[in-house]
Amino acid sequence: MVDAAVLEKLEAGFAKLAASDSKSLLKKYLTKEVFDALKNKKTSFGSSLLDCVQSGFENHDSGVGIYAPDAESYSLFSDLFDPIIEDYHKGFKKTDKHPQRDFGDVNAFGNVDPTGEYVVSTRVRCGRSMEGYPFNPCLTEAQYKEMEQKVSSTLSGLDGELKGKFYPLTGMDKAVQQQLIDDHFLFKEGDRFLQAANACRYWPSGRGIYHNDNKTFLVWCNEEDHLRIISMQMGGDLGQVYRRLVTAVNEIEKRVPFSHHDRLGFLTFCPTNLGTTIRASVHIKVPKLAKDYAKLEATADKYNLQVRGTRGEHSEAEGGIYDISNKRRMGLTEFQAVKEMYDGISEIIKIEASL
Secondary structure, eight states, X not given: OOOHHHHHHHHHHHHHHHHSOOXXXXXXXXXXXXXXXXXXXXXXXXXXXXXXXXXXXXXXXXXXXXXXXXTTHHHHTHHHHHHHHHHXXXXXXXXXXXXXXXXXXXXXXXXXXXXXXXXXXXXXEEEEOBTTOOOGGGXXXXXXXXXXXXXXXXXXXXXXXXXXXXXXXXXXXXXXXXXXXXXXXXXXXXXXXXXXXXXXXXXXXXXXXXXXXXXXXXEEESSSSSEEEEEEEESSBHHHHHHHHHHHHHHHHHHSOBOEETTTEEOOSSGXXXXXXXXXXXXXXXXXXXXXXXXXXXXXXXXXXXXXXXXXXXXXXXXXXXXXXEOXXXXXXXXXXXXXXXXXXXHHHHHHHHO
C-alpha cells in the first residue's frame, strides 16, 4: 500500500488533470476506473502510480505525460501503459509482441540527399537500460556513480572509428560544457518534463558523455535513459550513420547486459521509446514545404514520421530547418523503423524539389 501523503497527491493531481483541457495521452487513458485500480499499487522497487504520472500531472501541456520509474512498472501499471503505448505506437496492441531484434542489411541504405541540397545532418540513436537497475526516479546516487563507472570503462574498450573519450559531467570545465552543448552533443539539465518526473536528482552525479575522435559517435550516460547511443554526421549519408550505430550497439552489448521485455522489446524510461528504441532523424531544409506546413505534416504522417523544430521537441524551426524522424518504434524491426524514415525523407525531398 502507498502512504497517505502519496495518495493525497495522487487524488489532487488526478482531479486537476481531469478538470484541465490537457490533450495528453495520460488524461485520455487515466479514467477514474483505471486510477482507482492502480492508485494503491507499488513495484518491488517501491514505485507508485505517482512516480509514473507526476510529470503529466504537473505539465498539462505534455503530449504523453507518463514515465516508467522501473522496468516492472510496465507490467504492474499495464492498465494505463498499454493503451497509451497502443495509441502512440500506432496500434501496438496489448496482445501484440515486439519482434526480435533485427538490424537487417546494414548496406541497404545510401545517401538520401547526394547533392547535399536539403539534408543538413543525419542521426540515428537508440536507448538502452542496464539490467538490474531501476530507472531515474528510483536510482540512488551510489547507483548513478556505479553505472557511470561501468559505462566509462566499457566505452574505453572501443577501438577503430569508435575510439574516443568519456567526459564526466561532475567537475566538467564550463567552457568544455558550453562547447559540447553548442555542438548539439551535450544534454542540458532542467527539462521541466523530466524534472517533474524526478529524473534529475543528484545532478550532475553519475552523468557523462562519451564521443569518438571524429565526433560522429556519442553516448550519453544517465540523461533520460541509462544509455543513449548516438551516431551522427553532417549531410545525408544515412547508410554510413546506421552502420556505425549497429557496430557500436553490438560492441557495447557484448560487455553490458541490457533490460529487455518479451513483449515490449528494449525497455527505457519513456513509453514512447520502447521496442527498437530507434529514432532516425535528419535536420532538413525545406523552405517551400515550410510555407505549406499542412502538406509537410501530411506527407510525414503518411510515412509515420514526426516533424519537430530544429532543436527537437517543443522548439521552433530555425531558418526553415526541421527535425524529422520515424515515429513508430514498436511492432517493427530496427531495419524497418529506419526504412520508414529513409522512404519518407526521400519523398519529402522529391516534393520540395518539384515545388
